[in-house]
Amino acid sequence: MTAAPDPVPGTPANDAASSSPHPASPTAPSYRERLLPSPGAWIVVVALGSIVGLVIVPLNSTLALIVAIVSIAIAIVLAVQYSPVVAVRDGTFFLGRAQIDVGQLGEPAVLEGEEWKLLIGQDFEPLAYHCVRGWVHAGIRVDVLDEEDPTSAWVVSSRRPQDLVLALRTAQQQA
Incomplete structure (x- = not known):
């Protein structure tokens, strides 16, 4: 009989299977x-x-x-x-030091390849809040719905844009 490996705390498979009496922390990020x-x-x-x-x-x-x-x-x-952290936690979208409530955001869109190059190049939006890193070749764009906010959208580099969009949509549905 072989010994089972010790569970690694913090991994999704082991956290889901854990029978701990303590639920996951409410401040744990759904995306980071x-x-x-x-x-x-x-x-x-x-x-x-x-x-x-x-x-x-x-x-x-x-x-x-x-x-x-x-x-x-x-x-x-x-x-x-100086590398910014992109996170979705407790109904808030964090981007470095900036943050916005997910209820004030529209539908996020994944941008990769040519779409991403156009958005950060020729179709650059001067009123959007940008967190773009040249070494990341994909990202998302999400409109800001707050009429009083002069920022039109958030444009964010991400190596996992589909996961970020899923986390934003999930947070928006829970809000």
């Missing part, structure tokens, strides 16, 4: 994504940190190595800290 840089952008981050150390090589190679390592670490931390 951090728009981290792509692998190519990480290479640039490390290269920029290395260049800082390279400048000091003529003075002292040991000091240059230390400065390069510290600079790379700082660059990585900054890249993670």
Whole structure:
């Protein structure tokens, strides 16, 4: 008889099968994504940190190595800290520091490929709230229905736009 692996907390399969007397936290996000840089952008981050150390090589190679390592670490931390989080939680759509009640949003639309390129390029909406990352090649657009809000829509990069749209629709139905 083989031993069953220990359940991993936080995974959907194990959370659903869990017989815990405590229900899931009401503030648990129904969708959460951090728009981290792509692998190519990480290479640039490390290269920029290395260049800082390279400048000091003529003075002292040991000091240059230390400065390069510290600079790379700082660059990585900054890249993670400045990557916005897209989340849908408790009837609110969070995008970085911005947030809006899902009841004030229209029907979200998934945009990929040519549609996405047009929306962030030639069909750019100056009154829309944009959170677009060049290394993410898909996203969503959702109209803002509040008449007093000068923002016409939210345009959001997402690596999983279908999941984000599903989370928004679910939150809108529950609201």
